[in-house]
Amino acid sequence: MAQPTVAPAPAPAGLQQWTDAAARLQGQTPGPARTEPAAPEGAPRPAAGSQVPWKIEDEKSGSKFAVKVGRGVLWGVVALAAITGIRSWFWTPAPPKPAPTKVDSGPQYPVQEAQAVAARFARSYLTWDEADPQARAGALARDMPRGAETAAGWNSKGHQEVLVVLPSTVSVLGDKRARVRVDLLVSGPAPTDSAPADKDKDKGDKKDEPKKDDAKKDAKPASATRWMGLEVPVVQASGRVVVTGEPGIVGVPNSGPSVPAPAAKSNDMEFSDKTRGVVEEFFSKYAAGESDSVAAPGASIPALPSGMTLGTIRNWTVDEGSGTDRVGTAVVIWNVGGAEIEQTYRVKLTRVSSAQAERWQVAEVHGGFTP
Incomplete structure (x- = not known):
């Protein structure tokens, strides 16, 4: 009984135009005759014009894996370059300097x-x-x-x-x-005079000397x-x-060594004359324990010991400068212990301003001349 001939399924619409074009091209181009293998009897023959010179095949799974691995390696290289820096691949950094060696000198002397x-x-x-x-x-x-x-x-x-x-x-x-x-x-x-007595002194004169009082003999030296x-x-x-x-x-030294002379400073004589009254008032209150009443706001200047009174300001000079703070040197004569004593001070003046007036006041005072 003859088997019914099954017609091949028509090619998809999108593919049909490509297969038709390939068939026409094949018919126009001469080439060696191809010997088609004989189809067994009873086998269905493909319809004319339905042969396709190529066919679409899916990409093998191995190829896909290789592509993915290549992309992963590429992105890994990019990430490594971003982290370590490309420069470090070609230039070897200098080795770090060794830490200084600490020498244990042992405990210090007490x-x-x-x-x-x-x-x-x-x-x-x-x-x-x-x-x-x-x-x-x-x-x-x-x-x-x-x-x-x-x-x-x-x-x-x-x-x-x-x-x-x-x-x-x-x-x-x-x-x-x-x-x-x-x-x-x-x-x-x-200390007593240890010089020996003059042996050649007339002994007769010694006999004529009055005897010393017993009280003087018992007196303490x-x-x-x-x-x-x-x-x-x-x-x-x-x-x-x-x-x-x-x-x-x-022995104890009788004097100190020689020291270099202090550097000379230029003085602002006009400003010195302008502020002399401020300094005189301050030192007068300073000895009386009332320096806070004439000192600049916020200044803390302890009072001098009791028994001191101001003699005079022998000299007052202000260093050259500008701004709201000025420094000068005051040579002061104090009356203390029934005597006069000369002292030198470095005095810092600051300008204090208000809505009504502006004035200079003492902010700091230090004993001794420090150029």
Whole structure:
């Protein structure tokens, strides 16, 4: 029984025009004859003009994957360039500088403790009273090693008192040892003339001299004050500083070293004359404890000690300048303790304005000339 011939499905409308054009082109172009394989009997033959020279195929899944991977790699490179910077791919940055090495120099020498111990020891060492020799020994024992001889260096005679103690420089010698300089103001018998008597003096004249009063023999010698320097050896042991041995009395300089002269400043003489009355009024109130009444608003200037009165303003000059703040130098004569004493001050003036008036007032005052 013959099978019915099934006609091929018509090509889609959009594709039909392309297949027709391909068929016409194939018929116009000569070429080698193609031998079509014989179709088996009974097989349906395609209709004329329905053959397509190419066909549309879907892209393989492997190709799609490769495209996606390529795009991912490209975007990854772009992101890496944005983060690290393209420059870092071609230029190697310089290696970082090594951090400075910290050298542990060990604990610092206890300078303040050494000064305190040396000052206390110096006061005890240069204070003595033959009426109470044990007082000195007990005071020295506080700052000396246990079992040290505290009476050494004094013959248990005389009387001397320390009035002022000023610890000074500490010279570290190593091995936890140091030498401390201490300056002291002491009060004791006034120095006497130790010149030997004239042996050639006529002995007959001595016999004619009246005998001295017994009261004068018992009179105490006059006392005097003087500065003395003492260098005290100390050592740090068992967590504290102690005196290691006998100190040595040294001299105190009679004068200081030479210093460079201060730089000269130009003065505003017109402004100095204009503000002289302001400065005179301030110093008059300054000594009376009423400086707040004439000082600039907000200024805090403590009053001078009682018993001082203003003698005169010997000199007042203001440095060259401009603006609402000016600085000048005042040389003031004070009456204090029955005497006159000259003092130098650096004074800062500030301009105070209101709706009605404008005036200059003292804002700061400092003792001593500082150019």
